[in-house]
Amino acid sequence: MRPRAAHAGPVVWMGVIAATCLLLVVFRAVLWLVVPFLAALVIYYGLRPLAGRLVYAGLSIETAANVVSGTFILALAVALTLLFPRLTANAVQWQESVNRYLDAGTGLLEQTLSSLEARYAVLQKVQAAASVRAQVEGLTDDFAQRHAGEFVMGLVTWLPSLLLAPFLAFFFLRDGRRFKRFLGRAVPNAYFERTLYLLHELDRTAHSYFQGLLKLTVLDAAALALGLAALGMSAPVTLGLLTAVLAWVPYVGSILGCAVVVLVAAADFPNDPAIAYGTVALFILVRMLDDFFFMPMTIGRSLRIHPMLSVVMIFVGGALAGVAGLMLVLPVLGVAMVVGETLGRVVTDPRLRARHAHARRLRSRQAALDLAG
Numbered sequence: 342m343r344p345r346a347a348h349a350g351p352v353v354w355m356g357v358i359a360a361t362c363l364l365l366v367v368f369r370a371v372l373w374l375v376v377p378f379l380a381a382l383v384i385y386y387g388l389r390p391l392a393g394r395l396v397y398a399g400l401s402i403e404t405a406a407n408v409v410s411g412t413f414i415l416a417l418a419v420a421l422t423l424l425f426p427r428l429t430a431n432a433v434q435w436q437e438s439v440n441r442y443l444d445a446g447t448g449l450l451e452q453t454l455s456s457l458e459a460r461y462a463v464l465q466k467v468q469a470a471a472s473v474r475a476q477v478e479g480l481t482d483d484f485a486q487r488h489a490g491e492f493v494m495g496l497v498t499w500l501p502s503l504l505l506a507p508f509l510a511f512f513f514l515r516d517g518r519r520f521k522r523f524l525g526r527a528v529p530n531a532y533f534e535r536t537l538y539l540l541h542e543l544d545r546t547a548h549s550y551f552q553g554l555l556k557l558t559v560l561d562a563a564a565l566a567l568g569l570a571a572l573g574m575s576a577p578v579t580l581g582l583l584t585a586v587l588a589w590v591p592y593v594g595s596i597l598g599c600a601v602v603v604l605v606a607a608a609d610f611p612n613d614p615a616i617a618y619g620t621v622a623l624f625i626l627v628r629m630l631d632d633f634f635f636m637p638m639t640i641g642r643s644l645r646i647h648p649m650l651s652v653v654m655i656f657v658g659g660a661l662a663g664v665a666g667l668m669l670v671l672p673v674l675g676v677a678m679v680v681g682e683t684l685g686r687v688v689t690d691p692r693l694r695a696r697h698a699h700a701r702r703l704r705s706r707q708a709a710l711d712l713a714g
Contacts, residue, residue, distance in 0.1 A: 350685070357681040361654070361674045362661055368669055369662040375669065377502045381509035386551050388413060392514050406515035414507050445608035446600075449617055531697035532687060539683040546675045554589065557639040561585035561631060568623040569602070572616055575609060584624075588631065593664050595631070599624040646674060 368375045388409050395405035521540050528536040566581030574580065584598030599621065606617040637651050646654075651671065658670025687693055 353681050353685040357674070357677045358654075360681065361670065361677045362657065364673050364677070365658055365662040365666045365669060368673070369665045372665050373502045375665070377505040378509060379669075379672075380503065380506035381513060382547060383551055384413065384506060384510035385513040386548050388510065388514060402518065403515055406511060410507065410511035410514060414511075417507060442604040442608050445611060446604045448611065449603070449607040449614055452614055529697055529700065531693055531700055535683060535687050535693070539679065542679045542683065543676060546679050547672065550672045550675055553639040557631075557635055558582075558585045558589070560635045560639065561588055561627065564627050564630065564635075565623070568627070569620070572606075572619045572623070573610075574602070574606060574616070574620070580605065590664055590668050593667065595624065595628055646671070646678070650674075 392402075392405040392409045395408060396402055400408070524540065525533060525536055562578075562581045562585035564581075565584055566577045569577035569580055580602055584595070584602060587594040587598040587601075590597075602620045602624070603617050606620050607614075610616040632652060632655075637646075654670050654674050655667060658666030660666070662669070
């Protein structure tokens with residue numbers, strides 16, 4: 342029978358929050374390992390149903406893992422092989438597109454500042470438009486050429502770590518049960534049932550988080566696509582999906598997605614700045630829906646986290662670990678909740694402690710039997 346829901350006290354919750362904050366700081370230092378590990382978990386939970394069907398069809402766990410992982414790695418290699426020549430061939434065209442969008446964004450900014458100067462004498466006295474224009478021109482001149490090398494070097498630096506993801510997912514599929522048995526053998530018999538429940542809840546928490554993340558992505562993409570279509574933007578579904586994926590990084594990703602859409606609007610509607618302003622208002626609206634409705638209803642509910650705690654911990658994660666903290670705070674909090682509540686039940690359960698103490702006395706007595714003579 343499944344254990345009753347946990348009734349964690351204030352001490353347990355203080356420990357859960359403190360452990361979450363400490364883990365965020367640690368994970369920020371080893372981000373090169375955390376990112377491929379998270380990517381491996383996404384791949385693992387995506388491939389596990391397929392491997393399970395093969396096991397039900399009569400294959401062994403090892404064979405099913407080999408087939409599913411091998412097929413995925415082969416498909417990934419083929420996709421990268423086909424995509425790389427296209428990326429190389431269109432590199433010059435994309436560089437020109439980036440410069441065009443940046444020029445359009447600069448023009449929109451100048452037009453906005455000029456209209457503000459016409460309304461407010463203070464801005465006209467300090468020549469805000471001319472000052473900002475000079476700074477923006479210094480940043481955007483040959484932006485693509487100056488930052489292309491940095492982008493390539495960053496990609497080369499992260500590529501080996503990202504390539505770990507499919508191999509980690511393969512070992513999760515093949516050896517996941519062995520790892521659970523390994524942990525189970527290291528636990529005293531009195532706590533064995535609680536350990537099995539803990540492992541089950543950890544697996545459920547991770548699966549629920551990624552499932553909730555996909556639901557959140559669908560909601561964000563749908564809301565943004567409908568809003569962009571109402572504003573008359575081209576390719577609203579593509580832009581909505583792109584910005585929804587960028588929103589996986591709370592706040593920072595949304596700001597970047599908003600900037601991309603504003604640049605596209607400025608380039609497509611150079612004589613109608615109201616469209617660009619409308620996209621900013623749309624992103625603010627979706628951001629509010631995301632923080633106070635979508636995220637608590639999807640990720641927060643999947644992890645059984647109270648909406649208020651979800652919002653507060655997002656701010657805490659960003660303050661402690663920056664962008665990495667924004668991404669990791671909710672899954673880390675979910676795992677810490679499961680571990681903390683389970684350990685709290687174990688520590689406060691007198692029957693479990695009595696069973697463990699009795700088992701230790703029996704083992705000591707059995708070990709001393711041959712010494713009695």
